[in-house]
Amino acid sequence: MSPALVPAPQSPAPVRDAAPVVSLHGISAGFDGPPVLQDISFSVAPAETRILLGPAGVGKSTLLKLIIGLLRPLEGSVRLFGEDISNLPEERLFPLRARAGMVFQEGALFDSLTVRDNVAYQLIQERAPDEEIDSRVHEALRFVGLEETFSLYPASLSGGMRRRVAIARALIHHPELILYDSPTGGLDPVTSTTIIELIVKQRDVHATPALLVTHRLQDAFTLCTHRFDAEQNQMVPLPEGQINHNTTFLMLEEGRLILDGSLHELLHTDNKAVREFLE
């Protein structure tokens, strides 16, 4: 590793030797036309945060949906929590999906339900007692700093607040994996930083493995160069030259994976497409 980028002592040790939470082997996917994704292979280790970079329309969201079986691959296999889900019937996918959390691009909140019912959706389906639901919803909303929105409907929230409610909904069930689909897309810089702070908080406080899709480099670098300080209850920068070494990068270009490595590898690759993207 470059002397300029050393692992931060606060970040947990790499866990890449453990069984991956998600692994993809030779995945190709598409719709009616030519394949959107071709020969994609990578894995997400426990406690690892992977940042999936790439220009718009390159298949990043499709890849996320493949990981939890919302879409089926044309070729290859997807293993989620150790189980091959490529050809698993839909009804057997539901329990596996319930163990993961996904934050959709625009939040995808149920607009006919209140924030409370959105965040508690899984708990309501499991017929949890109302007292437990209310207390866990308050806890999840407190985590994203939106306790006051408990009784509101999504229509009365701003774009950034909807994303934060979507994060609360994804986290309430203590997921074993979180997928973030462009959580800061279309948001102003201040709101984007708030969202990234939440992602850093979840990473550093709960060590939940995550895959984050973004085309905003500044968000990716913030994730690598910051940590969550529980005492100050806010995100703080790591000392100069230190990075979170459990946060690594993937990059897609024209449906193919062109980079799978650390921040150092991202910054020092000779790949022309990556260099152009970075510039």
Add this chain to the structure above:
Amino acid sequence: MAIIAIDRTAKNIVLSVQEYSLFAWRSLLNIFHPPIYWTDFLMQSDVIGVGSLPIVILSGFFTGGVLALQSAATLSEFGATAVTGQFVGLTMIRELGPVLTGIMVAGRNASSMASELGSMIVTEQIDAMRALGVDPLRKLVTPRIYSSIVMLLLLTIVADAFGILGGAAVTVLISHQNGTQYLNSAYEHLRYSDIIQGLVKPLFFGYLLGSIGCFYGMRTTGGTEGVGRSTISAVVTSSVLIIAVDFLITHVLLSVFPT
């Protein structure tokens, strides 16, 4: 080129029919395995049943009235105005009650189902539901289909009753005939086979409008414009199919219960 286009269209039609059949069949069978969303069933019953009540009452009442008006003019030529009640009663119960109610409810609810589910598709709410481990077919589609079946049956009975009342109103107030004679005629010529015919049809029509509304909603593509297309397709297809299936059911039922 023309042959390729025909071939592609034919394949698309066959594929759509296959997809619809599987969709409708699975949605129907979901009621036999948990989880069953009874709350959603009750909520949809309220939306479909109670919500459609005013239009069903009005359309039933005026249809009965028109039948009485039209038949009175013709029957008077044969001196048979006394059978106006029989004519209106049988026509409403056996045919117009179920079909008109089916079409009215399809116009109101198949469109609502298609647009509601279509909007949920384009805003990724259906994907979010699947990602949260909930089956949208069980949660959204099955309750809507069963509510449509049950509510259309009840709404048809309401439409029949108000159709006969509408006929009675016209007979008494406009044609100046005896109301008791009208109601007696309507009642005395009614047989169980007529009632069975009238109550079997809404079961099929409810299933059709519920499953078609949900099917078009769940296969929406192309953003908000796609939602509009799904809504139109749902109303047109369910209305046409209600009339076509009515012909088939009537044909079968007439062979079972010959007049």
